[in-house]
Structures are given as structure tokens and as C-alpha cells.
Amino acid sequence: MGRTFFITTLGCPKNVSDSRQMRRSLIREGYEPAGDPYSADYHVINSCAFIESAREETIQTVLEGADIKKGHPGQRLILAGCFTQRYQEAVNEELPEVDLSFGTGLYHRTGELLSQKFGSPPVHDAMEPSVFSGLEYDGQPYAPVKLSEGCDRKCSFCAIPSFRGSFRSRPEEEILEEIQELTAEGVREVCLVSQDTNAYGGDPQKILDLIARMHELPDLEWIRLLYMYPDARTRRFLEGWKFQDLPKLMPYLESPVQHASARMLKAMNRAGSRQQFADLFSLARQQAPGMEIRTSLLLGFPGESAADIDEIHAFLDECRPEKLALFAYSPEEGTSGFGLPNMAEAEATADIINEVRQHHLEILKEVHLGRQDQIYECMVDEIHPDGMVVRRKQDAPEVDEVIHIEFGSVSSDGPDTEDIYPGDLVDVKVTGFYEYDMMGELLPGGPAAHSARLKSGSGSPEQDMHVAAENAVTEKEGRA
Structure with missing residues (x-):
């Protein structure tokens, strides 16, 4: 059996934090993250059971995971979190596709539970002693x-x-x-x-x-x-x-x-x-x-x-x-x-x-x-070939309004957009509105802060955001 894993996260931001705890546990035990569920030896679904629609989404995700598993002989499907905590007996009886299930109190033991059930992952000489370095960040600031x-x-x-x-x-x-x-x-x-x-x-x-x-x-x-x-x-x-x-x-x-x-x-x-x-x-x-x-x-x-x-x-x-x-x-x-x-x-x-x-x-x-026409200090969330998405201090990630900036709308004396990366702080003037989101213009002054990722010399923002989007797409679709 191989050593790679992928975590699909459903539900609220608290579940995202729990998935990070599972990730740590798996890495400590010698498992390595995969880029998607198709290439993983272990597909872990962190479930939600808050309301009926969340339960339906969990069941649908398990069935989709079972389809992926059929196309990848030897892959194991693991169901963790609220759904299992609440419906353990039903999971055992009605979801035979699941190879291992556990509730909310065992996130910190995920790696140990997998090793006990399926055997320890093969030793890999390249595994670094530090299990955190480079493994927690998914490209989002x-x-x-x-x-x-x-x-x-x-x-x-x-x-x-x-x-x-x-x-x-x-x-x-x-x-x-x-x-x-x-x-x-x-x-x-x-x-x-x-x-x-x-x-x-x-x-x-x-x-x-x-x-x-x-x-x-x-x-x-x-x-x-x-x-x-x-x-x-x-x-x-x-x-x-x-x-x-x-x-x-x-x-x-x-x-x-x-x-x-x-x-x-x-x-x-x-x-x-x-x-x-x-x-x-x-x-x-x-x-x-x-x-x-x-x-x-x-x-x-x-x-x-x-x-x-x-x-x-x-x-x-x-x-x-x-x-x-x-x-x-x-x-x-x-x-x-x-x-x-x-x-x-x-x-x-x-x-x-x-x-x-x-x-x-x-x-x-x-x-x-x-x-309208107000100037806000904003955090850069995403970089695209034609523009960027930023947020004001007054807007939480993923649930509130964002400001869309086209690179053609950058002020003539504004900053060089090639020097702007996710996590930077920039000044933006609001120029218009959609129903919820806003349009804006990037103002002079340049980024107020740069991410440590870029200070350390890793890849371009476009590369990092593209990889992050691919790796996190299943996770992001489940967030509320």
C-alpha cells in the first residue's frame, strides 16, 4: 500500500481547521499529501452533518469518492468528522464503500488510525524531520x-x-x-x-x-x-x-x-x-x-x-x-x-x-x-492573467464581498502589478458595483506587505495560485 493522502473538506471553516489537524497527524505518521483524490492512496473525507443539506452533500461526496476508488484499485476511502460522530452505526451499515470511519475527537490521531487499520506507510528516506515546513499552506493568504x-x-x-x-x-x-x-x-x-x-x-x-x-x-x-x-x-x-x-x-x-x-x-x-x-x-x-x-x-x-x-x-x-x-x-x-x-x-x-x-x-x-470612490487598504486574495481579486478589512474570506480589479484599470502611476502577490496589502479605490461585489482601481504606493513565501523565493503567484486552486477545489466547494 502506498503512502499518499488527499483530504476533501465539507462544511464550515471550523472543519477546514480540523482538516489541517488531520493533515499534520498523517504527515507525522509518514504519509505524504497528494494533489487530488485521483492520485491518492487514501482519500479522507471530513464530513458535515449540521443540517439536512449538509448530510446529503456528505453522502453524495462519499458516493463520488467510491466511484474514484473503483477506478484506482487499492485506494482506501476514509470518512471522518461530524457525520460519522452522529451516525456511526448508519455509516457502518449503509456505506460499505467506506474503509475506515471515525468521529470528531480523533482528528489528531488520523495517521495513527490509518496505520493501525492498513499498516504503516513504507519508509521514505527523503522525509524531513519537520512535518510542518511547506505542507500547511495551500496558496491562500x-x-x-x-x-x-x-x-x-x-x-x-x-x-x-x-x-x-x-x-x-x-x-x-x-x-x-x-x-x-x-x-x-x-x-x-x-x-x-x-x-x-x-x-x-x-x-x-x-x-x-x-x-x-x-x-x-x-x-x-x-x-x-x-x-x-x-x-x-x-x-x-x-x-x-x-x-x-x-x-x-x-x-x-x-x-x-x-x-x-x-x-x-x-x-x-x-x-x-x-x-x-x-x-x-x-x-x-x-x-x-x-x-x-x-x-x-x-x-x-x-x-x-x-x-x-x-x-x-x-x-x-x-x-x-x-x-x-x-x-x-x-x-x-x-x-x-x-x-x-x-x-x-x-x-x-x-x-x-x-x-x-x-x-x-x-x-x-x-x-x-x-x-463609491472610497479608498481602502485591501488584501490580495487571487492573481489572474487579466486582473486580481482583493478584499477590504471589512470583508471576511469566501463569504463576503470582494473587489475585482482589471489590470487595465490600474492607475497610470500605480504599482507594477508584476510585483504584487497574494497576501500583499494594496490601496484600492472603489469605482463601481455588481449586486454584491465591487469594482476597483489599484492606486499608487505599491504593496504594503509581501508574503514570506515569496521572500523565500518560491514560484510565481500565477503558478502558486493555479496549483492551490487545483489542490483545493474539492475542499472549497464544501465550505459554507
Whole structure:
């Protein structure tokens, strides 16, 4: 049996971080990464089971993996993560294509589990003692890093605590070590993720202390917090931020309210109210210049009425979040919401989601007008033959707006585009808009920062981004 592996990642950024942990374990054990699942001896699928559509995607990915396996005799198919944690018995009985499966608590032992099941990989004299060098970076200048595992909340629509367990914070030193490894390989933005970020360390000051220590890492340019529950702890975090000098912390708050109706929030077992959310978002905008808000709404929960939807529209008009994610309720076994009467029809929920989306698009049009001709410091995400894709500090990777720049739109006295690479910071003037994304012009001054990858003399940005795109395409398609 050979020694190469490929990891397909489904689900959220937290799963991306978990896949990185599996990758480390495999490399420590003597396995080597392959460029795609077709050339791998071991195809590892890191699954998601959050909602029905995620479960369907996992099953479909396993079946696709089984087809790949048929064309490559001897390949092993491994299923890991949330789906297996939640449905281990069903996996054993109904997915015979899977050669090995394990849950969320064993990511750090992936290499050991493969060796126990299939035998240790053959010895390779060229394997370097350092298992991290050159092996964690996938060409993107950003990466998620997990603060914790599990969740102690009891939201009536969410099954995560049942298969991820109770909330456990990662040690600060362990987190910092991971970030150091990532920045050494070219990552310039770290997104701190968790099922419940503001619970880290049991005190919002612990997050601020961690972020302060992250500022000591010279190659880390941007720090972004995701999944901040909209409650008193996030308020205390924002109040504490005001008194600390944290220039690398982005003016960005992602705080999922899930609904604006007091009646529905109670049914969902969620904290807060429309007024409390408005106060929290107002405080956030006072704390940092240019602050933008991302939130999410869950629609179609049993018992939702037209009056509850009116509350959502009023919330949008009052709070005007710049970014909005919309989800349809999915009944989950093991939750208090499962089996509740008055379940909305899927078609009716889809119509409501479209109605709310159109409302938010009207708000976004006004937001875009305020961005017209504004100059932003941006991070370069991608380089293409005809242009580049960049992001403002106010936009998280993969889920928020980006700015598209054509090389023909570069200012006449602007920087030489041949000297710009993913991870660089550049000044960009917004010149126009699509529905969500923006158009921009690259301004003079040149890149504000260069990636360590290029300082070390590795390949061109086009080559690196092309390779990264090929290697990560399966992984990126599964992210939410």
C-alpha cells in the first residue's frame, strides 16, 4: 500500500481547521499529501452533518469518492468528522464503500488510525524531520484557526452539542503555535473560529489577551473574529476592545442573531431581543472606525408568523447589517425543536427568504453608494492573467464581498502589478458595483506587505495560485 493522502473538506471553516489537524497527524505518521483524490492512496473525507443539506452533500461526496476508488484499485476511502460522530452505526451499515470511519475527537490521531487499520506507510528516506515546513499552506493568504471545540448553548434548532460535546477552549500556546506555523508558510490573515467564540477562556478578556499576543507575530497582518454570539459577553468584549491598541484586529463583527422576533427567539432558545441587537451593533460601530456587521437569520422555524417576519424587516431597517446570511430551518433529530407542529412548507420558506434577501439588497445598494470612490487598504486574495481579486478589512474570506480589479484599470502611476502577490496589502479605490461585489482601481504606493513565501523565493503567484486552486477545489466547494 502506498503512502499518499488527499483530504476533501465539507462544511464550515471550523472543519477546514480540523482538516489541517488531520493533515499534520498523517504527515507525522509518514504519509505524504497528494494533489487530488485521483492520485491518492487514501482519500479522507471530513464530513458535515449540521443540517439536512449538509448530510446529503456528505453522502453524495462519499458516493463520488467510491466511484474514484473503483477506478484506482487499492485506494482506501476514509470518512471522518461530524457525520460519522452522529451516525456511526448508519455509516457502518449503509456505506460499505467506506474503509475506515471515525468521529470528531480523533482528528489528531488520523495517521495513527490509518496505520493501525492498513499498516504503516513504507519508509521514505527523503522525509524531513519537520512535518510542518511547506505542507500547511495551500496558496491562500488566509486561514481559519479554531479557538475551541464543542458548545454549551442549547439552541432548539442545533444538534452540534450532541456530537461535538461541551465547550472546551484550546490552550493559548497551542493556538499561537499553529498561527506561527501558518504565517511561516505565507498566511497573512487568521480568522479565529469556534462554535461559540465569545465563550473562549470563560471571559471576553481572554480573547483580547490572545489577540494582543497575536500582534507580536510580525508576519501576521490581519486578525478576524467569527461567530460572536450576540449577548453580554460580546458587549464586554467590544467595551474592552476600546481600551486596547489592536490595529491588526479587523473592524468586523460577525454575530448571528438568527431572528428578530422575541417570540421566535424564545422558541429557538436564543438570547437577546431586537432592541438588544440594535444596541450591540451600535456599540460595535462606535468601537472601531469603518466597522461593518455580518449576521444571519434562520427562517421557517415552526410557528413562525407573518408578524414575526415583519419583525425581521423592522430589524433590517433599524440595524442595517452590511452582510446577511439567510438559512431555512431544518428539523434535526436530538434537538428540542425536532417534531414541533406548524412546520412551514419549504416553498413558503423559500419565498420568505427571497423576500428578506431583496430587502437586504436594497440596503446594500445604499451601502455600496457610500463606498463609491472610497479608498481602502485591501488584501490580495487571487492573481489572474487579466486582473486580481482583493478584499477590504471589512470583508471576511469566501463569504463576503470582494473587489475585482482589471489590470487595465490600474492607475497610470500605480504599482507594477508584476510585483504584487497574494497576501500583499494594496490601496484600492472603489469605482463601481455588481449586486454584491465591487469594482476597483489599484492606486499608487505599491504593496504594503509581501508574503514570506515569496521572500523565500518560491514560484510565481500565477503558478502558486493555479496549483492551490487545483489542490483545493474539492475542499472549497464544501465550505459554507
